[in-house]
Amino acid sequence: xxxxxxxxxxxxxxxxxxxxxxxxxxxxxxxxxxxxxxxxxxxxxxxxxxxxxxxxxxxxxxxxxxxxxxxxxxxxxxxxxxxxxxxxxxxxxxxxxxxxxxxxxxxxxxxxxxxxxxxxxxxxxxxxxxxxxxxxxxxxxxxxxxxxxxxxxxxxxxxxxxxxxxxxxxxxxxxxxxxxxxxxxxxxxxxxxxxxxxxxxxxxxxxxxxxxxxxxxxxxxxxxxxxxxxxxxxxxxxxxxxxxxxxxxxxxxxxxxxxxxxxxxxxxxxxxxxxxxxxxxxxxxxxxxxxxx
Numbered sequence: 001x002x003x004x005x006x007x008x009x010x011x012x013x014x015x016x017x018x019x020x021x022x023x024x025x026x027x028x029x030x031x032x033x034x035x036x037x038x039x040x041x042x043x044x045x046x047x048x049x050x051x052x053x054x055x056x057x058x059x060x061x062x063x064x065x066x067x068x069x070x071x072x073x074x075x076x077x078x079x080x081x082x083x084x085x086x087x088x089x090x091x092x093x094x095x096x097x098x099x100x101x102x103x104x105x106x107x108x109x110x111x112x113x114x115x116x117x118x119x120x121x122x123x124x125x126x127x128x129x130x131x132x133x134x135x136x137x138x139x140x141x142x143x144x145x146x147x148x149x150x151x152x153x154x155x156x157x158x159x160x161x162x163x164x165x166x167x168x169x170x171x172x173x174x175x176x177x178x179x180x181x182x183x184x185x186x187x188x189x190x191x192x193x194x195x196x197x198x199x200x201x202x203x204x205x206x207x208x209x210x211x212x213x214x215x216x217x218x219x220x221x222x223x224x225x226x227x228x229x230x231x232x233x234x235x236x237x238x239x240x241x242x243x244x245x246x247x248x249x250x251x252x253x254x255x256x257x258x259x260x261x262x263x264x265x266x267x268x269x270x271x272x273x274x275x276x277x278x279x280x281x282x283x284x285x286x287x288x289x290x291x292x293x
Contacts, residue, residue: 013173024165027055032132033056033059033131034059035052035061036125036130036134038063038065038133039078039082040064040078041078042074042136042188046078046175049062049087053086053087061130063091064078066091067093067094067096068097071210075091081182090128094117096117103201104201105192105197106198107197111150114149114152115155121133121157122155134160137161137162138167172184194225194227196228208228212233212257213225216257219250219253223237224238231263233265234268235266236272237272242272
């Protein structure tokens, strides 16, 4: 039948090959002597922090940025996980919102965010005792538009998950085997990614988005984004959950939720949730000027 898309199942993971990759990761981490892990508490950074703990003990320090762009609930989850698994954990302030280049929210915003984070980690390294800085980029991330990877190269931040050849699916499986509660955590990104490029990023707007997403989560939705467009809130919800939105009572709850936060209009994105939705305008722009693939 025309119009239907058949989704291929992910390739099965070979247990022996997966274990070999994890051992390689441990070897890479041990070779570094001591590390500071850029730790947001998401699936990738949580697994990397856990792996660093296994390889280096207390010479592995997970460091979380105290930034308005990270939801308070995520910071709490990160701290709780570190306590549960005995991982050394530090929280340091970052000041990316003081940088006009970050606040301007051009397509390289992520570069300025990561540049600030890695600068702060470099400054804290002597005090904390980390000889290398590592972060949780994985093999699958290499094909996406991620300016933050450029900042990592400038600051010589290492990517052990990439070096070990680990994909997102493999990291989830290894996290599950390790008993990490983050193994099936929905994909997450900083709150600034909810604001269209060219629209100024401010702590006030970020806080509004954070409150909106916490309230949507409280309604039982799992994988979604609230995109900020001034008076309009555009809600992306995973298609498997979207049927719930079409219940009139749920529509009323969502409308009241967003109106209470100051939005005039509330829309549902019929394409549903997808990572990097704000980058779609960049893809169209590259096609129009002839720079796209």
